[in-house]
Every structure is written in C-alpha cells, then in structure tokens.
Amino acid sequence: MKQVLAFAPASIGNFAAGFDVLGAAIVPVTGPPLGDQVEIRLARADAFTSEGPFAHRLPSRSEDNLALQARDAFARAWGRPLPPLAIRLVKNLPVGSGLGSSSATVVATLAALDALLEAGLGPDALLRAGGETEAQGCGTFHLDNVAPALLGGLRLVDPAGSARALPFPEELLFAVASPELELNTRDARRALPARVSQALAVAHAQNLASLVLALLTGDAGLRRTCLRDLVAEPHRAGLVPGFRAVQAAAMGQGAEGCTLSGAGPAIFAVADRGRAEAVAEAMTRAWDQAGVRCQVRICRLEEQGARIL
Numbered sequence: 001m002k003q004v005l006a007f008a009p010a011s012i013g014n015f016a017a018g019f020d021v022l023g024a025a026i027v028p029v030t031g032p033p034l035g036d037q038v039e040i041r042l043a044r045a046d047a048f049t050s051e052g053p054f055a056h057r058l059p060s061r062s063e064d065n066l067a068l069q070a071r072d073a074f075a076r077a078w079g080r081p082l083p084p085l086a087i088r089l090v091k092n093l094p095v096g097s098g099l100g101s102s103s104a105t106v107v108a109t110l111a112a113l114d115a116l117l118e119a120g121l122g123p124d125a126l127l128r129a130g131g132e133t134e135a136q137g138c139g140t141f142h143l144d145n146v147a148p149a150l151l152g153g154l155r156l157v158d159p160a161g162s163a164r165a166l167p168f169p170e171e172l173l174f175a176v177a178s179p180e181l182e183l184n185t186r187d188a189r190r191a192l193p194a195r196v197s198q199a200l201a202v203a204h205a206q207n208l209a210s211l212v213l214a215l216l217t218g219d220a221g222l223r224r225t226c227l228r229d230l231v232a233e234p235h236r237a238g239l240v241p242g243f244r245a246v247q248a249a250a251m252g253q254g255a256e257g258c259t260l261s262g263a264g265p266a267i268f269a270v271a272d273r274g275r276a277e278a279v280a281e282a283m284t285r286a287w288d289q290a291g292v293r294c295q296v297r298i299c300r301l302e303e304q305g306a307r308i309l
Helices: 066-078 101-116 123-138 146-151 185-190 198-217 220-226 233-239 243-252 276-289
Strands: 003-009 022-028 035-042 047-051 085-090 154-157 163-166 172-179 257-260 267-272 294-301
Touching: 003 022, 003 101, 003 146, 022 146, 022 172, 035 101, 047 066, 066 085, 066 101, 066 123, 085 101, 101 123, 101 146, 123 146, 146 154, 146 163, 163 198, 172 276, 185 233, 198 220, 233 243, 233 257, 243 257, 243 267, 243 276, 267 276, 276 294
Parallel strands: 047 085
Antiparallel strands: 003 035, 022 154, 022 294, 035 085, 154 163, 172 267, 172 294, 257 267
C-alpha cells in the first residue's frame, strides 16, 4: 500500500470508577461516527497538514502535533527508520474536550502507520507507543483513552499494560454533554492531590472492584452503586462551571451514574434506553441555566476501535 486512511473513535476516560485504568469507546446512536482521521502516504519528503473543524486549535508548530509525536513513538517501537511520509490529520474532535481527542489523533496515526508499513506491531506495542505519546501532552503515562480508541469496547488496563475487555449491557446508553468550554488535561491533573488517604484508597479499590464484578455478573443493583468517581471528581468539579447542577439533573431523571468524561469538561451519564433522552434533555437544560452552551449526544458503546477506512 502507498496510502492509508485510518479512523479512531472518541472515548470516555476514567469511566467513573476507574481513574486512569478504565475507558470506553463511544459512537453516536444516530449520525456519523465521532473521532479523528489520519491519512498517511509514502512521499519524497516528510510533510504534515491538518484540517477539519478543530484544526485551528492545534499547536502552531507542526513538530508539537501529537500525530508527529506518535509517528516518532511508532518508529521507536518498530526499531527501524521510517521512509519519508506525508501525514494529513482531519481533526474532528475538539481539543481539551474530555472526549479522548488526543488519543484519537495518536491512535489513528499509529493504526495508519502499522497498516501502511505492514509493520505488524501487536496491540501491546501500539498501546505503549500511544501511552508514551499521550504522556508528552499531559505529563503522565496512562492508557484509559488510548486502549478503547485502539481496541474498542470498555477496556480495563491491567498491571502489565495490556487492555482487557469488559462486558457492558446493551440496554445502557450514554448521554454525553459537551459544553463550549476547554479544559487542558495537564491543568486538570494539577488539580489532583499528590497523595490520598488510606481510607480513600480503600474506598476507591472497593468501588472499582465492585463495578468490575457487577459488569461480569450482570448485577445491575451493584453497578448502580459503583458508577461514581471518588478520586478525581471532587477536585475537578470546580473547574467545570455548572457541573454539579448538570450531574443532579441527570440523576434526577434516572441516570445510573453521571460524572466527568476523562478530565472534563464533557460530562457523561449512563442510562437505560428508555431514559437516555430525558436524561440528555435535563442535562441540556441545566447547562443552559448555568449560562453554558453545550451539545448533548446519545451514544452507545463502540465495539470497534481504530480501523482502516
């Protein structure tokens, strides 16, 4: 192949109970998929261009773009010099949105390179390359967005850095509210404490383990008690105007859980199909009352991750 176009979906990082270790790929129930595209072709000299509705929010220097940093991480993982490449990024996800925008760019680049060069890097190598690239942007190695963007589904990152698939009920949807706000992931991480108490560490472990058990056993009652964020939300809630009101509105309409998507400012709520629309409308009204414009999408779990178009 001399040219490849790849796509990687949007994702929800942290996924309520799983700070830095649990993430879900998402796709709107109606309308086109939500994510970034990267086209790469063999060329006579290296080149980079970007376009799309949010290309104007990218770094002004090409070398600072995550697509090129992902290219370099791929070369290190492959252990070979790359040929001259022309890379075109179509930036469809807003920057600093809490929808896994950076991971979508990174993963689409890695997938396109792996296909174009027929490198055959496995998922674990691509995950590591994605995590290394993400760390350059936010300062911390984490895979909770990279893993679902690459592999799809709901993913738990294990201690070895592999991403395990977890089941998720088909009857549940996500109301994903994206406000016209921007929150840099590095800034959101600075809001977190360097240490947590022993009591919080225990409560967090109980909550995450119980959510995993609930998903594996289909225990809906237990699941409803665990779709919460005990670690990051208390420190990040104040960074998103109107967050508590939106959260309360979603829960008031029967959502099973509602919290920040990744570092925010996007908020996601989990609800069954019969309640998802009412939850989305309540979230929209709450943000309107807070004076913040937003877009709310009804999404489902995206089982397919990055793919070649």
